[in-house]
Amino acid sequence: MREISAADVSAAVERLASEAAYHLGEEELDALRQAVAAEQSEPGRALLQELLKNAEIAAQGEYPLCQDTGLAVVFVDWGQDAHLVGGSLQSAVDEGVRRAQKAAFLRASVLGNPLTRKNTGDNTPAIVHLRMVPGESVRIVLAAKGGGAENMSRLEMLKPSAGADGLVEFVVRAVSEAGANPCPPVVVGVGAGGNFERVAELAKRALLRPLGSSNPDPELAALEARMLEAANHTGVGPGGLGGTVTALAVHLETAPCHIASLPAAVNIDCHAHRHKEVEL
Amino acid sequence: MSAEKGRGAGGEGRDNTSPRTSAEAVRVTAPLGAEEARSLRAGTRVLISGTAYTARDAAHKRMVEILAAGGALPFDLSGAVIYYAGPTPARPGKPIGSVGPTTSSRMDRYVEPLLAAGLRGMIGKGERSAEVRQALSRHGAVYFAATGGAGALLARHIRSAEVVAWPELGPEAVRRIELVDFPALIACDAAGGDLYQSGRESWRRA
Numbered sequence: 001m002r003e004i005s006a007a008d009v010s011a012a013v014e015r016l017a018s019e020a021a022y023h024l025g026e027e028e029l030d031a032l033r034q035a036v037a038a039e040q041s042e043p044g045r046a047l048l049q050e051l052l053k054n055a056e057i058a059a060q061g062e063y064p065l066c067q068d069t070g071l072a073v074v075f076v077d078w079g080q081d082a083h084l085v086g087g088s089l090q091s092a093v094d095e096g097v098r099r100a101q102k103a104a105f106l107r108a109s110v111l112g113n114p115l116t117r118k119n120t121g122d123n124t125p126a127i128v129h130l131r132m133v134p135g136e137s138v139r140i141v142l143a144a145k146g147g148g149a150e151n152m153s154r155l156e157m158l159k160p161s162a163g164a165d166g167l168v169e170f171v172v173r174a175v176s177e178a179g180a181n182p183c184p185p186v187v188v189g190v191g192a193g194g195n196f197e198r199v200a201e202l203a204k205r206a207l208l209r210p211l212g213s214s215n216p217d218p219e220l221a222a223l224e225a226r227m228l229e230a231a232n233h234t235g236v237g238p239g240g241l242g243g244t245v246t247a248l249a250v251h252l253e254t255a256p257c258h259i260a261s262l263p264a265a266v267n268i269d270c271h272a273h274r275h276k277e278v279e280l
Numbered sequence: 281m282s283a284e285k286g287r288g289a290g291g292e293g294r295d296n297t298s299p300r301t302s303a304e305a306v307r308v309t310a311p312l313g314a315e316e317a318r319s320l321r322a323g324t325r326v327l328i329s330g331t332a333y334t335a336r337d338a339a340h341k342r343m344v345e346i347l348a349a350g351g352a353l354p355f356d357l358s359g360a361v362i363y364y365a366g367p368t369p370a371r372p373g374k375p376i377g378s379v380g381p382t383t384s385s386r387m388d389r390y391v392e393p394l395l396a397a398g399l400r401g402m403i404g405k406g407e408r409s410a411e412v413r414q415a416l417s418r419h420g421a422v423y424f425a426a427t428g429g430a431g432a433l434l435a436r437h438i439r440s441a442e443v444v445a446w447p448e449l450g451p452e453a454v455r456r457i458e459l460v461d462f463p464a465l466i467a468c469d470a471a472g473g474d475l476y477q478s479g480r481e482s483w484r485r486a
Contacts, residue, residue: 183405240406
């Protein structure tokens with residue numbers, strides 16, 4: 001059986017967290033450039049240009065893209081033929097997050113307790129989502145999730161009669177009510193189906209798809225296009241200053257569900273859309 | 281100071297359907313004078329220089345508790361500008377880390393007592409409540425919008441930073457900062473103008 005050391009997991013997570021904070025991906029940069037071309041409002045275009053300039057400055061490695069370097073949400077697909085040695089998965093991931101916080105000068109944005117609200121001081125613990133998969137390789141995806149965008153996420157147990165129209169209406173309302181808060185233009189992850197907890201994770205996993213990619217199911221892809229168009233008709237625009245580019249993309253993922261239910265979730269990501277991945 | 285009257289968005293019976301932002305930025309100095317704060321108009325681009333303070337959720341809670349108990353704050357609020365921000369740690373040789381605005385609406389409930397104690401300007405991102413907008417008119421104060429997610433770019437407009445209260449709050453400690461041509465837009469003014477509202481209305485298609 002293949003052995004993977006906790007130290008290797010920590011090193012990988014540290015690298016991903018540091019990269020996510022300073023380097024906007026090519027897909028994200030392209031999306032912003034396309035947004036500059038598409039945006040009709042002058043202040044909106046000016047703001048998008050500022051974001052491109054910001055990405056340039058951050059890539060020089062002195063200042064992270066955003067002061068909210070995020071809560072580390074770590075998705076691990078663990079090959080069942082690989083054996084983790086030298087520590088638990090959670091502690092290995094947290095060690096990587098801790099090291100990145102120190103070495104890459106990331107913000108400590110995590111509180112140990114939501115009510116007493118004392119900062120843990122090192123941005124741990126991370127949120128770890130583990131799936132066991134066939135094979136012996138391990139895939140780690142780190143999403144650096146900012147609080148402003150995460151706060152604007154919504155979950156609703158829709159009535160089955162709401163159907164696709166009801167889902168579209170729910171998603172667009174979430175984007176519209178979020179307004180300027182999640183740092184638009186946003187990336188919208190939508191989950192439909194599953195159950196209460198599954199749908200939230202679906203929405204978040206939808207964000208992991210390459211930015212702007214369509215769902216392989218043509219009907220769902222058409223629904224994504226419809227939601228994107230409607231989101232861009234809300235008028236929110238870049239920075240919420242008004243404009244025609246409110247969302248860069250809408251990604252929809254579905255799962256089987258109970259006959260009584262139509263769970264729906266919207267997980268919003270800011271324009272930085274920080275995701276990095278590695279295979280061990 | 282020459283706020284370009286009539287070029288802002290919303291407020292004072294202007295045409296709300298065509299919000300504009302001024303092309304030329306107006307220079308603003310912090311702390312703000314009473315007259316200057318009242319004269320600024322939504323939609324005006326500004327470059328802010330001078331002394332301001334960073335504070336966000338945890339610091340606001342403490343400030344308001346101290347004021348409610350009749351105490352004095354560890355820094356001077358008269359005419360002050362508060363920047364809703366919690367920076368990343370400063371690298372050696374740099375005054376501050378990345379420092380963009382956080383969501384202002386979380387601080388809405390703390391605004392009134394701070395305005396009553398002398399606060400005259402806030403920098404943040406996102407819409408304010410109707411109560412806050414009315415309070416701006418009553419107190420002659422102004423709300424600036426900085427670009428959310430541009431923390432690296434904005435950091436270059438801060439010359440120095442020093443923790444002046446509650447270092448135990450880490451990124452949420454209050455820092456006195458020196459701004460140099462810090463770019464922002466007037467989002468809400470003392471005359472009731474609101475760039476977020478008017479901007480969005482003019483582009484809504486549904």
